[in-house]
Amino acid sequence: MVGGPFYNVPLGRGDGRISKSSYVEGNLPRPTMPMSKLIDLFASRGFTVQEMVALSGAHTIGFSHCKEFSFGIRNDTEYNPRFAQALQNACSGYPKDPTLSVFNDIMTPNKFDNLYYQNLPKGLGLLQTDHALYNDVRTRPFVELYGKDQSKFFQDFARAMEKLSVYGIKTGRRGEIRHRCDEFN
Template sequence: MGSFSLLFFTVFLSLVAASKLYNNGVSAEESADTGLMMNYYTDSCPQAEDVIREQVKLLYKRHKNTAFSWLRNIFHDCAVQSCDASLLLDSTRRSLSEKETDRSFGLRNFRYLDTIKEAVERECPGVVSCADILVLSARDGIVALGGPYIPLKTGRRDGRRSRAEVLEEYLPDHNESISGVLAKFEAIGIDTPGVVALLGAHSVGRTHCVKLVHRLYPEVDPALNPDHVEHMLHKCPDPIPNPKAVQYVRNDRGTPMILDNNYYRNVMEGKGLLQVDHQLYEDKRTRFFVKKMAKSQDYFFKEFARAITILSENNPLTGTKGEIRAVCNVANKHHL
């Protein structure tokens, strides 16, 4: 083989190898499926978690509400069949995206995950999945909100399609019965105290009026604390609010920006905004844990960390399954 032909062949093989790295997100040497593990990127991208953590801090400093979004992302992505960043995909001609469904109403700030992804890509192109970025940004967002640091495994890969058609089957609704909520989380291994702890995420953020006006109109739900009703009516003055309007009530007026156990005290006092919050204290299966978490923040944090860990490990794609997306909102086959 001539020198020119040999050079051409060598360059060709290099391009094929690079293509496989992004299309499959894994080289031949890395094809063994090790599953999720702590510090998965130690060799392939040792700065990955530091970059993500630093970006979360920077973004949170500029936009406090990003932390609420990162926390919601892990629920909305990982609870639906697989923790694979399917939530982040845009709609295509053939499929509606999960984030554009009614059940995902209020989800926002996806652009900040793109910012984190871009920073990681500058450090290690084609190595770190959007699924891991989604999970780790939630972990670091929890810390920013005053919650516990939760060591989480990495090694997830990204799904190639959205699952909008099955959201109703997997994601609990704010008006769903406690039995339904418990059953959906039990299906992925989260027990009753874990569910009660996860709902403690309602300690931060806000609830849009469209999700709670049914408790105010045409008549006020008698289960609501009368002292809290006046504030709710002031924030949600319309029986049929404009879904595009920024009308909402803070989940916790006392410590709205802090993930703490004040949520459980609010629930016990009839100040839970959503129907599921009210049921949490009324149902005998969950009342004990509400009381215990209201009394002990350490216990709340312990159960919250345990439940988040289980959620983050729900049926991940690992090894050669899925891909490492070049950008988080588009599968690689659609990315140009």
């Protein structure tokens, strides 16, 4: 619907029967994580650095709440100055309105493309982790590759999403195939 690649999503995934917010911390990437920690987090789940960078391309669509990034705008020299000022203006009221948010990709926010990667060298990344992708020697070559070659990005993103979709599947009695994805059977 937004122009991205096609990838298979296997049906019949067994999901767990317990859902607790306390299980999230340390198990999902955070927008402020240092690159070494992000790489370690993905590696501990069998993902390569290149797969992590490809999956980060999901930031080409969607939005982030101001509380996830606005604290670092004033002190972070990695932001394009005009972009930083626009973000400060857009998020100035977030302490009173925590729903305030900004598109992850300001150039083509509703189109799945490789412009996200092209924006990073220009200081137009929204999150600290976006800036880190370009600034880290381990990830920059993949950012540059995907910025130049949208087909390669789409191919690698699709492959990494398929791999992610089968990560941690529950089998046997450890999980259930839900009748509705938003509630336990």
